[in-house]
Amino acid sequence: MSFDISVSGDAAEAVDRIVPQLVSDLVASRITAQDPTLWGPAAEGEAAKRLGWTxxxxxxxxxxxxxxxxxxxxxxxxxxxxxxxxxxxxxxxxxxxxxxxxxxxxxxxxxxxxxxxxxxxxxxxxxxxxxxxxxxxxxxxxxxxxxxxxxxxxxxxxxxxxxxxxxxxxxxxxxxxxxxxxxxxxxxxxxxxxxxxxxxxxxxxxxxxxxxxxxxLDEASSVAGRLAVDHPSNPGLILGAAIAGTRPLRDKLAIVPDGTYIVGFADWAEQLIAESTGKDGKGILPIVLDKYSTEVKLGLNDVQIVRLVESERETEEVAAGEIEISGTLGAQLLVWEYATAVAGRLLGINPFDQPDVESAKIATRGLLEQQPEPTPAAFVESGIEVRGTQSIIAAATSIDAAVEALLSSLPHGGYVSVQAYLDRGAYPELELLRERLAARTARPVTFGWGPRFLHSTGQFHKGGPAVGVFLQLVGTASEDLDIPGRPFTFGELLHAQAAGDASVLEAHGRPVLTLTLSENPQGVETVLDIIR
CATH class of the missing domain: 3.40.50.10490 (Glucose-6-phosphate isomerase like protein; domain 1)
Structure with missing residues (x-):
């Protein structure tokens, strides 16, 4: 087999309860036939022009x-x-x-x-x-x-x-x-x-x-027939039910490479699932982890763990409540696309639009066109400018206090999002923030490089459940670069993207803390030390 899936615990219960209905409703064959009515009347217009991937x-x-x-x-x-x-x-x-x-x-x-x-x-x-x-x-x-x-x-x-x-x-x-x-x-x-x-x-x-x-393409073709058939063994139906059908919904999806030969799959799946499902106050937040991450050890009741393994194990060997998947890359890509479309149907949302991605783009364009003066920093510490939602920075006189205020605002079922608008090639150590914050809060933490995450988890952050708190890290490059034919530079574009997204997050009632630092190792180390 080019793709295998094993489920246990809540995921297995969801599969047993939901997949027979999906089979009865001919969901798999209707997706393959590009039936746009599967996601309800409100989604039909968009779905009618978005099913060519099948x-x-x-x-x-x-x-x-x-x-x-x-x-x-x-x-x-x-x-x-x-x-x-x-x-x-x-x-x-x-x-x-x-x-x-x-x-x-x-x-x-x-x-x-x-x-x-x-x-x-x-x-x-x-x-x-x-x-x-x-x-x-x-x-x-x-x-x-x-x-x-x-x-x-x-x-x-x-x-x-x-x-x-x-x-x-x-x-x-x-x-x-x-x-x-x-x-x-x-x-x-x-x-x-x-x-x-x-x-x-x-x-x-x-x-x-x-x-x-x-x-x-051959790898994907090898599983296409299974995905088109209305049968309880259809892997797209099983995966869709397992990630979107648990009761109560485990709406944080931890994707963990655990022996798979595929490199970086979780980053792709993160974008597919978050942008497809994070809307109307609903959604599934994928989190890119490894098998030693804090969230894997905590056993949180709102986190569903998916392990990407080298080969299928016996169902009884799968850790309680987890999902295990093995398969070739081409097969994985196609199965997860089907599963995400199925998840959208189960959640009652349109998995093909991205309204809040567009809202961040509009805010960015407005800032680039108007070129307003930057909002004054609430205070500056160690060369780092501090801005944010008033409720977070109002009483803070240090970065440590501001971070503590942000984390203290985590609601029940909440998560932390770290958004780094810096050179990801120069500062890979910033990803250490994710694990440190997870250990500090005992809650799921997602990390994204800006502006790349705006086209990924950015939709979920604004359109999904209102349970996130957001830490923005914005760099100030020592050397800027003009853009031919444009009245703004790359540095100005980056800052407009960060400020635009922060404004949309705040408009949606999400707490935001923005730390603007000089793009140098000292500023990065200062932030890492504070979080530690």
Missing amino acids: EAVVVSDGLVDDIIALRDRLRSEGVDHIVLGGMGGSSLAPEVITRTAGVELTVLDATDPEQVLRALNHRIDHTAVVISSKSGSTVETDSQKRVYERAFAEAGIDPITRIIIVTDPDSPLDQAARADGYRVFNADPNVGGRYSALTAFGLVPSGLAGVDIAAL
Whole structure:
């Protein structure tokens, strides 16, 4: 089998109770037939144009030869380094595909100027860039395209020969790129970004980087038949019921690699599930953990643990209340897409829209257009500026007191979200904050690099249950980078994204503490010490 799942405890009870009804309602075959009525009248319009992923394996097969031919041509010209400019599903799927295959792909889903500069200055003579955006209006990818066009021109390289576009047909980006002479790959417009792993968005950058994408599609194809059948053994129905049907709902989903060969899968699944289900005050919050994480040991009654293992074990060997999954990467991608669609039906939400992702984008655009003066800091300590929700900073005179006030505001069933708007390549140690806060609070903690998480868990934070508290870390780069043709820099864009998201969180009644620090090791160490 290319995919196996074992369940126990609450998850097993949910499967036994729910899957027979899903089978009776023909949910699997109706998803495969792209029936938009499965999620209710309010979701029908969106669902009618978002179910093309169910046939992505077949549709994408026709792309493979063209992608390989382009890869071979680029390599013959000395181009052996691929950079991907994309956000959300456009970057997270290629990241897990290439990391698992062990091939190099520079994923640039960032607006931190120092992170962008480091990518620009790395082997430009041997680099090709894939710009991936459904609409082409995504500010991050538009900015990345602009700076790479300039960088290639300054290096004496025609950008037309080094930039490849992946977008929907007839999008503004599609029209402009074709008019300029760029090589364009069109994706199925009836697939949302987070369900696009097996479309051109996942395959073009992965294939150009050197992945055997035909084999990846074969892996997905091997499980497609099982997913289409209305039967109690359907893994998509089982997984959907297990993650969205427990009573009471375990609405934090801890995804734990425990022997799997797949690298970074939880980051992709986090985006798929959080953005699909976190709305209308409902949802499932995925948390990227490892098998030694505090949350795994605590046995919290609102946390469902999913272990990604190398091979299936006997059901009685599965830890009580846990889910164990094994399978190939291609099969995993397709099963989790089906399961997420099933989870949406069980939760009573539309799994294909993302209203609160759009609200953060609107707030960011407003700040970039108006260029208001920054909100004055409540106080400054060790060079770190402190801002936040009034209830959090009102009585605080130190960062430690402000952090304590934020954590003390955790409601029942709550979680902490750490959001780091810094160079993730330069400061990987910041992810230590996640484990330290989990140990301190004995509650689930999620960590996201900004602005990448805005296209992932950002939807859940604002649209899901109002039980999160939010710690923003915002860097001030020592070197900024202008964006050709734009009246703002990457540094200004990054700060607008952080401030815009904070304003939307606060408008939704979420507590926010923002620490703005100089982007240097001393500021990072100060924060780590305070949390410790």
